[in-house]
Amino acid sequence: MNSNVDENLKTEIEKNLGQFGEIYIPSKIKLKSKDLFGLEKQKSLLNSFFNVLKHYSEDIPYNDSSLWDKYWESKTDLFPIPIILSSLLVGPPGTGKTTLAKAFAKEFNFPIIVVFSNALIGSLLGESLNRVKNLLHQAETYAKKKGPIILFFDEIDAISGERSNMSDVGEIKRMVISFLQELDLLLEKNLPIGIIGATNHPEQLDKAVWRRFTFKIDFPIPSDSVRMELINNFLKKIKNHPKFEVKFDNKDVTLETIRLLTNSLTGADIERAFQIAILQCFNKEQGTGANIYTIDTNILIGAFKSVININLDVNEGSEENKADKSYSGSSSTEVSD
Numbered sequence: 001m002n003s004n005v006d007e008n009l010k011t012e013i014e015k016n017l018g019q020f021g022e023i024y025i026p027s028k029i030k031l032k033s034k035d036l037f038g039l040e041k042q043k044s045l046l047n048s049f050f051n052v053l054k055h056y057s058e059d060i061p062y063n064d065s066s067l068w069d070k071y072w073e074s075k076t077d078l079f080p081i082p083i084i085l086s087s088l089l090v091g092p093p094g095t096g097k098t099t100l101a102k103a104f105a106k107e108f109n110f111p112i113i114v115v116f117s118n119a120l121i122g123s124l125l126g127e128s129l130n131r132v133k134n135l136l137h138q139a140e141t142y143a144k145k146k147g148p149i150i151l152f153f154d155e156i157d158a159i160s161g162e163r164s165n166m167s168d169v170g171e172i173k174r175m176v177i178s179f180l181q182e183l184d185l186l187l188e189k190n191l192p193i194g195i196i197g198a199t200n201h202p203e204q205l206d207k208a209v210w211r212r213f214t215f216k217i218d219f220p221i222p223s224d225s226v227r228m229e230l231i232n233n234f235l236k237k238i239k240n241h242p243k244f245e246v247k248f249d250n251k252d253v254t255l256e257t258i259r260l261l262t263n264s265l266t267g268a269d270i271e272r273a274f275q276i277a278i279l280q281c282f283n284k285e286q287g288t289g290a291n292i293y294t295i296d297t298n299i300l301i302g303a304f305k306s307v308i309n310i311n312l313d314v315n316e317g318s319e320e321n322k323a324d325k326s327y328s329g330s331s332s333t334e335v336s337d
C-alpha cells in the first residue's frame with residue numbers, strides 16, 4: 001500500500017470533513033470491483049475515470065512540502081482543454097453505485113468521502129456556507145499534498161428536492177448556488193479531486209446540478225444472468241458454511257422459478273432475501289437440537305416474496321411512508337411467517 005495514504009489521514013481530515021459524511025481509507029474498504037456481478041460497462045467507465053485521476057498527480061513531490069506550491073504553480077495541464085472529472089451515477093436503490101465507487105477507491109488507493117447531501121443542506125441552512133467551504137478546502141489541501149481524493153455526493157437530488165420544497169425558496173436557492181459556485185472554483189483548479197454524485201431520482205435534479213457532471217453512468221436492475229450469478233453465489237456461500245445447508249425439496253420450484261420470481265430485484269434485494277432466509281431458518285431450528293440449519297425451498301421462496309412485497313409497499317407508499325418502510329424493511333416482522 002502506498003505510504004501516502006494511511007491511518008493518520010483519517011484523523012487528519014475527519015475533524016473537518018467527518019461532519020458531512022463518512023471517510024473511507026482504501027485499506028478499510030472491503031469489497032473489490034470483482035465482487036460485484038455484472039456491471040461490466042459501469043466498471044469500465046469508472047475505471048477510466050479513476051485512471052485519469054491517477055495521472056493528474058503522478059509526479060507530486062509528496063515527500064518535500066517546500067516544493068508543493070511551486071509544483072502546483074508550474075504544473076503543465078494534462079489535457080489541451082480543462083476537463084472536469086465529475087461523474088453522476090444514476091439508478092434505483094441497491095444497484096451498486098456506492099459499493100462500486102468505493103471498490104475503485106480501494107483499488108486505486110484513493111480515499112473517498114461519502115458526503116450525505118442532506119447534511120450539506122442542513123449546513124447550508126444552518127451554520128452558513130463556511131462549513132461547506134471548509135469541506136472543499138480540506139479536499140483541496142489534501143489533493144495538493146497527498147494526491148487524488150474522491151468526493152462522493154450521495155443522494156445529490158436532496159439538493160434539488162430541498163430547493164423546490166422549501167418555503168423560503170429564494171434563500172435556499174442562493175445558498176445552493178453559492179455551494180455550486182464554490183465547487184466550480186475548486187474544479188477549475190484542476191486538482192486531482194474526483195467528484196461523483198449518486199441519485200435514484202434523476203428527474204428531480206435541476207439543471208444547475210446536472211451541469212456539474214461531465215459523465216453519466218446508469219446502474220440498471222440486474223439482468224437475468226447477473227441475478228442468477230448473484231443467487232448462485234449466495235447459495236454457494238451457504239453450502240460452504242459448516243452449519244448451513246440448502247435443500248430444494250419442492251420439485252415444482254427450480255432455479256428457473258427463482259429467476260422468474262426475482263426479475264424485479266436488485267443486488268441489494270437479493271442480498272436482503274438471503275439474510276431473511278438465513279435468519280428465519282436459524283430461528284426456526286433453535287432449540288430443536290438440529291446440528292445443521294437447513295434452508296428449504298419454502299424459506300427461500302418466502303424470503304424472496306417478502307422482499308418483493310416490501311418493494312411493492314414502498315413503491316405504492318408516499319414519500320414519507322417510503323422512508324419509514326425502507327428503514328424498517330429488514331425488521332423481524334418481515335422474517336416471520
Ligand SMILES: Nc1ncnc2c1ncn2[C@@H]1O[C@H](COP(=O)(O)OP(=O)(O)OP(=O)(O)O)[C@@H](O)[C@H]1O
Nearest residue numbers: 035036037092093094095096097098099100267268
Ligand atoms: N451487481 C451486484 N453484485 C453484487 N452485489 C451487489 C450488486 N449490486 C448491489 N449489490 C449489493 O447490494 C448492496 C447495496 O449496494 P449499494 O449500497 O452500492 O447500492 P446503491 O446503488 O448505492 O444504493 P442507494 O441508491 O440506495 O444508495 C451492497 O451490499 C452491494 O454489495
Ligand SMILES: [Mg+2]
Nearest residue numbers: 097098154198
Ligand atoms: Mg448508495
